[in-house]
Amino acid sequence: MAFKGQIVVDTERCKGCGVCVQHCPKQVIALSKNVNGKGYNYLETVNEDCIGCASCAIVCPDGVISVYKVKC
Amino acid sequence: MANDIVKPENLVYSRTKVLTDATMHYCPGCGHGTTHRIVAEVIEELGIQGTTVGVAPVGCSVLAYNYFDVDFQEAAHGRAPALATAIKRLNPDLNVFTYQGDGDLAAIGTAETVHAANRGENITMVFVNNGIYGMTGGQMAPTTLVGMKSATTPYGRCVERNGYPLRITEMLATLPGTYYVTRQSVHTPAAVRKAKAAIKQAFLNQQNKKGLSFVEIVSNCNSGWKMTPVQANKWMEENMFPNYPIGDIKVDGKIAEGIDINRLVVDHPLSVVNK
Numbered sequence: 001m002a003f004k005g006q007i008v009v010d011t012e013r014c015k016g017c018g019v020c021v022q023h024c025p026k027q028v029i030a031l032s033k034n035v036n037g038k039g040y041n042y043l044e045t046v047n048e049d050c051i052g053c054a055s056c057a058i059v060c061p062d063g064v065i066s067v068y069k070v071k072c
Numbered sequence: 073m074a075n076d077i078v079k080p081e082n083l084v085y086s087r088t089k090v091l092t093d094a095t096m097h098y099c100p101g102c103g104h105g106t107t108h109r110i111v112a113e114v115i116e117e118l119g120i121q122g123t124t125v126g127v128a129p130v131g132c133s134v135l136a137y138n139y140f141d142v143d144f145q146e147a148a149h150g151r152a153p154a155l156a157t158a159i160k161r162l163n164p165d166l167n168v169f170t171y172q173g174d175g176d177l178a179a180i181g182t183a184e185t186v187h188a189a190n191r192g193e194n195i196t197m198v199f200v201n202n203g204i205y206g207m208t209g210g211q212m213a214p215t216t217l218v219g220m221k222s223a224t225t226p227y228g229r230c231v232e233r234n235g236y237p238l239r240i241t242e243m244l245a246t247l248p249g250t251y252y253v254t255r256q257s258v259h260t261p262a263a264v265r266k267a268k269a270a271i272k273q274a275f276l277n278q279q280n281k282k283g284l285s286f287v288e289i290v291s292n293c294n295s296g297w298k299m300t301p302v303q304a305n306k307w308m309e310e311n312m313f314p315n316y317p318i319g320d321i322k323v324d325g326k327i328a329e330g331i332d333i334n335r336l337v338v339d340h341p342l343s344v345v346n347k
Contacts, residue, residue: 005084006077017101017301023261040100054085055261061105062096063087068077 004072005052009043010064016040020056020065029056090116092141101301103291104133106258107200110268111171112140114275124167125159127152129176132207133200136171150181153188156195167278169196174215175205178240182214185240192249192283196274199241199286202293203312210296214238217315219345222296228345237315241288245322246333251283253322257290259305263318270320283325290316311345 007029015038016031026049031041043056043064052069090112098104115124121142128136130149137144147155152170160168177185177199188195204222205211212222212229215237219228229237245253252274256267267289274285290312294304320328327333 004077008078010087013095015100019101019259019301019305022302052084057085058261058264059106059259061098061100061102061109063091063105063109066086067084068079068082069084070077070082 002072003051003069005050005067005069007045007050007056008066008068009045010066011036011042011044012038013062013064014040014042015062016042017061019059019061023055023059025053025055026051088112088116090121090141091139094138096139097135098132099293099295101292101294101304102132103202103258103289104200106264107171107198107267107289107291108133108136108139110258110264111169111198111271114268114272115140115142115167117272118167118275118279120167120275123165124169125163127156127159127168127170129170129172129181131173131176131205133171133173134207150176150179151184152176152181153184153193153195153197156197157188157191157193160193160195164194167196167275169198169275169278171198172200173206174199174201174203174213175207178214178238182238182240186244186247189244189284189286190247190249192251194278194281194283195285196271196278197284197286198271198274199288200291201241201288201316202291202296203237204293204296206293206296210293210298215240215316217311217345220311239316241286241316241321242333244286245327249284250286250322251325252277252285252320254286254320255288255290255316255318257308257313257318259292259308288316290318 028050030046032044036042054067057065124142126144128146156168156170203215211224254270257263277285292304294301
């Protein structure tokens with residue numbers, strides 16, 4: 001059974017610390033080249049491999065990540 | 073495909089409602105944010121939002137009352153355990169927790185901390201230890217490691233001049249009044265899960281009227297340590313953890329298995345850091 005996931009990032013609240021990036025088992029996320037209203041390079045997804053494990057959301061100091069998951 | 077997944081019924085994780093919508097003022101990557109979030113998640117899971125009172129300290133987390141959607145009191149510097157004692161004794165049915173940093177709990181508030189623990193007050197204490205005075209600009213704290221550079225120890229902390237790092241968590245574990253004493257961290261998903269379980273246990277102990285529960289969170293201070301958040305977490309693993317070993321120290325009122333409290337308190341093995 002496999003899972004397919006999707007994250008939604010509150011980009012205006014993201015501070016671009018990058019702690020989540022190293023903990024993603026599928027290398028789905030990276031810091032953007034663009035910045036948000038506060039000048040931080042916010043988090044974005046770079047591919048479709050997300051499995052909805054929520055590791056990124058669990059280490060996020062600012063709680064900006066919501067995780068959705070479905071079986072497929 | 074994206075629209076098929078992002079639906080309310082597929083939501084597995086989102087920011088807890090016990091945190092307010094205010095953006096936290098902490099530096100990017102700071103462990104305070106994660107610790108706030110797991111404390112709030114525990115309050116939500118236990119369903120005690122309406123009966124919880126927090127006590128905020130002075131330090132980086134001085135504005136904690138802005139971020140939790142529960143009742144809060146602001147204590148004088150270091151006096152959070154004394155204020156929590158008063159709240160708990162006047163309203164024994166409330167769930168009272170203090171949230172303090174190392175400058176508040178282990179420096180100016182040592183007396184209140186030690187006496188609250190020795191009296192065995194039925195409260196929960198969350199202690200965030202980052203080995204430095206973060207808010208005032210990175211000065212040496214009692215918990216600063218030997219050899220660690222700070223604004224007031226530019227050549228590294230020296231034992232002859234500055235004394236030894238204070239391991240207050242081990243010290244409190246030796247007191248008969250403490251029921252649960254543990255040290256955790258919040259730098260990886262696994263560590264966050266363990267820390268959350270420890271905080272949940274600390275709140276449950278309070279509900280079961282067991283006595284004082286003390287949870288230390290070893291955290292980073294990337295601004296004070298002059299590192300990126302990712303580097304700071306790595307440095308913390310390499311240098312903070314040997315001096316502040318992670319794990320339960322006292323469980324159910326007894327020193328945990330495999331913990332030699334004499335080794336930790338009396339002999340005080342030091343690992344000197346070079347930064």
